[in-house]
Amino acid sequence: MSTLSTKPYLLRAIYEWCVDSGFTPYLSVKVNAQTRVPMEFVKDGQIVLNLSAGATRNLIMDNDWVQFSARFGGVSRELHIPISAVLGIFAKENGEGMGFPPEDTSPNPESEPTPPEPPKPAKPRLQIVK
Numbered sequence: 001m002s003t004l005s006t007k008p009y010l011l012r013a014i015y016e017w018c019v020d021s022g023f024t025p026y027l028s029v030k031v032n033a034q035t036r037v038p039m040e041f042v043k044d045g046q047i048v049l050n051l052s053a054g055a056t057r058n059l060i061m062d063n064d065w066v067q068f069s070a071r072f073g074g075v076s077r078e079l080h081i082p083i084s085a086v087l088g089i090f091a092k093e094n095g096e097g098m099g100f101p102p103e104d105t106s107p108n109p110e111s112e113p114t115p116p117e118p119p120k121p122a123k124p125r126l127q128i129v130k
Contacts, residue, residue: 007083007100008063014089014097015051015061023091025051027066030087030102036080038072046087049079 011027018025027049029035031042041047049070051059057076059068066081090097 004063005083007086008061010098011066011083011086011089012061018089018091018097019053021091023093023096025089026092026097027051027081027089028087028099029081030085032082032085034080034082035085036078038077038079041072049081050092051089 015025029037029047029049031037031039031045031047037047037049050056051068053059056068056070060066064083066083066086067079069076069078071077084103086100087102088097088099090099
């Protein structure tokens with residue numbers, strides 16, 4: 001019998017501590033092939049995301065994925081982050097939280113389902129209204 005990872009439980013605990021303390025929870029992520037985040041905001045293969053209630057919608061943190069909707073440049077995007085890609089969670093205001101060692105995130109189709117590709121946002125356009 002394999003042992004469950006403590007990582008998703010610790011993520012949820014630190015998230016709740018941040019919220020209960022009035023802090024803004026931030027998630028540090030190493031972007032890989034399974035990670036669905038706005039690539040235009042990725043720097044050096046990593047992205048830091050605000051997980052506060054005001055910045056996210058429908059946040060789900062289960063044992064395999066962190067999923068939520070967030071607005072980037074006024075456009076709502078669906079984010080799907082495998083737990084294995086999470087590098088840490090911390091409070092923006094004081095930096096307290098927990099970091100995790102990088103995991104081997106090579107694709108293993110049997111262990112992690114690939115989330116569906118989000119639709120591309122339509123190009124903004126102006127329209128004359130009379």
